[in-house]
Amino acid sequence: xxxxxxVGFGRKQAWLAIRGRDPGAVVDxxxxxxxxxxxxxxxxxxxxxxxxxxxxxxxxxxARDNDWILVAGRRLFTIxxxxxxxxxxxxxxxxxxxxxxxxxxxxxxxxxxxxxxLVRAFDFVGETGEVTEWRGDxxxxxxSLGIPETAPDPDDLLVGEDDVTRLAGQxxxxxxxxxxxxxxxxxxxxxxxx
Numbered sequence: 772x773x774x775x776x777x778v779g780f781g782r783k784q785a786w787l788a789i790r791g792r793d794p795g796a797v798v799d800x801x802x803x804x805x806x807x808x809x810x811x812x813x814x815x816x817x818x819x820x821x822x823x824x825x826x827x828x829x830x831x832x833x834a835r836d837n838d839w840i841l842v843a844g845r846r847l848f849t850i851x852x853x854x855x856x857x858x859x860x861x862x863x864x865x866x867x868x869x870x871x872x873x874x875x876x877x878x879x880x881x882x883x884x885x886x887x888x889l890v891r892a893f894d895f896v897g898e899t900g901e902v903t904e905w906r907g908d909x910x911x912x913x914x915s916l917g918i919p920e921t922a923p924d925p926d927d928l929l930v931g932e933d934d935v936t937r938l939a940g941q942x943x944x945x946x947x948x949x950x951x952x953x954x955x956x957x958x959x960x961x962x963x964x965x
Contacts, residue, residue: 775957778811779950780826781936784819785847785871787856788943789840789863792830794959797840800862803827803961814958818844823963829956833944837866841946846963847871861887868943872935879930880904881938893918900926912941 780786789797798805803825809817818826825844833839848871860867869882877897883890893913894904905922914920916934919927936947 774953775811777828777949777952777954777958778815779947780815780819780843781870781872781939781945781947782932783873784843784946785845785869786841786843786939786946787847787859788833788868788870788939789842789859790837790866790943791840791863792838794827794829794840796863797842798827798959798961800859801825801842801961802964804964806960806962808957809960811954811958814960815843817960820845822846822849825961825963827959827961829954829958831944831949831955834940834942837943839943841944842961843946844963848873856882856884857887857889860884868939870935870939872932874932877931879932879935881935881942883907883942895928895930897930900928902928912938915941 814826817824822845825842825846828841830838830840856867856869864886866885871878871880879897880894882892889906891907891909892904895902902922909918909920916938936945939945940948
């Protein structure tokens with residue numbers, strides 16, 4: 772029996788990256804109900820196509836030699852991500868990141884909280900060229916993407932989907948590169964609270 776291979780995601784998607792090794796603790800902290808393991812393709816598709824299901828990865832090796840648990844799903848587009856990342860970081864006493872990208876409206880967002888402290892929040896709407904949230908200072912990883920040190924004027928910045936996933940790879944895990952890699956464990960599907 773061969774190990775299951777992972778399925779990437781990230782385009783037109785929102786996800787959390789939580790530093791740690793206990794997916795059950797993440798599910799509990801988010802108030803989700805674990806529905807059990809699912810094949811990667813089915814779990815990722817379910818999270819992408821429904822409003823109440825989330826895919827929860829096993830711990831994945833990533834940036835800074837840490838393990839990261841990814842939680843992905845459309846539902847995360849509706850959660851106030853800055854507050855959620857900080858609150859989850861407090862609850863789990865770890866680093867929590869939020870990423871979202873949707874090319875139709877060209878909205879791209881990332882948030883980073885470490886041990887309950889908001890380190891960075893950035894939100895860009897490409898249709899208007901407007902930065903709608905800018906908190907904290909961009910780090911070296913962001914500057915390598917062309918993000919300036921201070922909030923730019925409208926139309927002075929261009930951010931796209933690939934920038935979001937590249938930053939995720941530098942901060943934690945780029946989920947678009949998971950395709951075809953052996954899975955280190957089962958993917959779980961979780962139900963969001965009503």
